[in-house]
Amino acid sequence: MGRIPCCEKDNVKRGQWTPEEDNKLSSYIAQHGTRNWRLIPKNAGLQRCGKSCRLRWTNYLRPDLKHGQFTDAEEQTIVKLHSVVGNRWSLIAGQMPGRTDNDVKNHWNTKLKKKLSMGIDPVTHKPFSHLMAEIDHTGRWLTLQKQPLAALKMKCSTSYKETKTSRSNGAPGTATPTYINSKQDQKDDTIEKIKLGISRAIQEPGTLPSNKPWDSAGATLANFAGACSAFPPSMSGYQYAHHLLEMKGTDHHGARVSVQEAHAQQGTNKFCCTKSLREKTERILRVGKKSEMAPACLVQTVSYGTYHLMT
DNA sequence: AATAGAATCAACCGCGATCCC
DNA sequence: AGGGATCGCGGTTGATTCTAT
Structure with a gap:
């Protein structure tokens, strides 16, 4: 795993960018594009590392940025x-x-x-x-x-x-x-489906198809982990998200609540999660980069339906 | 007006992913 | 296939600005 070596050089300038530096970088990129960040500072006459230039461009100088x-x-x-x-x-x-x-x-x-x-x-x-x-x-x-x-x-x-x-x-x-039809793209597509499913499920509560292939009406706190232990291949991200959102459980007062009700009750409270379920959820959602982190929503969604709410 | 503390945000750091030879 | 080079992301830092006293 390679490190970016450029910032380690002592002769590389750091800190706030001056207007002159901004001008140099902007005009160089306008002319040559952003093909190779390592070479850009050298060719543009800047005593900056490529990484710093990229950051300055993407976060500040790009002409399509809003600054307000x-x-x-x-x-x-x-x-x-x-x-x-x-x-x-x-x-x-x-x-x-x-x-x-x-x-x-x-x-x-x-x-x-x-x-x-x-x-x-x-x-x-x-x-x-x-x-x-x-x-x-x-x-x-x-x-x-x-x-x-x-x-x-x-x-x-x-x-x-x-x-x-x-x-x-x-x-x-x-x-x-x-x-592009590649494995990576298929994985991306699955992730996107899940994310979109989550958003749509939250957006449109009550639109779950009536012929749902699961039945979580009898779910309890104890069997929730089983109920959402897998993302069935036959189920779309949309359906799965609905599945999670519609499950019922018990909150820390022992009352029966849906995931959304739990969500509403949760407020700013903290809640815990069990390792096995988190791992399963992460496996479902495993993405190429930052692969240990599943999108927080689904983890939380599962959490609301599965774990005691804690204060 | 001076000062301290809080808020803001540009820039940096480190890491993982991807590219490319 | 392997490894170095490069890129992009999320977390963090620290300089600057703002606000309250």
Whole structure:
């Protein structure tokens, strides 16, 4: 596993970028593209490492970036997507034109997380009790950008493929989506299906097909682990997410609750999870990179339905 | 006006994934 | 197939700015 060696050199400049450096980098990239980050600083006459240049370009200099404050709609998008995919900042940023993963991450860490931890919906600025009432009665929570599922799927897929394509051709912002039949792509597709299934299931509670191939009505805390122990091959991500969301269990008061009810009760409480179930969930969702982490939502979703809620 | 503490965000670090020879 | 080079991501740091006292 190779390390990036460039930053280790003593003669490489660090810290804040000056306007002159920005100009040099911008004009070089405008002329030559971003084919090889290692060579860019050398050719552009910059005493920076390639990594630093890439970061400066992608997070600040790119002409398509927005630099202003996050709008309410953008905050809403972050909150919604974060509840679906967790700390997958690049994925979230991919849904927000002009915003970088760094922007989204910083905004979440400095503003949104704080509001959420205080029990305040960062968008409506109302307590979560209000929000949860909306979930129960109208299902409006997580109305993911009100986009058709296919459109969202296309966007997710495009974003990912653009990244891959741009790496091979190097031209910034000119990549077009391509669809390749490979094992990796199939895995990506499965992951995308699961993620989209989760979002759609949360978005549209009560739309579960009536002929569901499972029956969790009699599930108890004790047998939940068995109930969601596998992602059946015959089941779509959408169905599976519904399956998880519809399961019933008992909360820490012993009351029977659905996953969504548990979610509503959970508020800012912590909850635990068992190792075996977490491993199973992670296996279902194992992704190419950061492979030990499953999207937080599904882990949490399973958690709500499976474990005691803890304060 | 001065100062301390909090908030913000650009930049860095380390790691895993992927590319490419 | 193996290994070095490169890229991209998420977590963290620290300089700067803002706010309260």
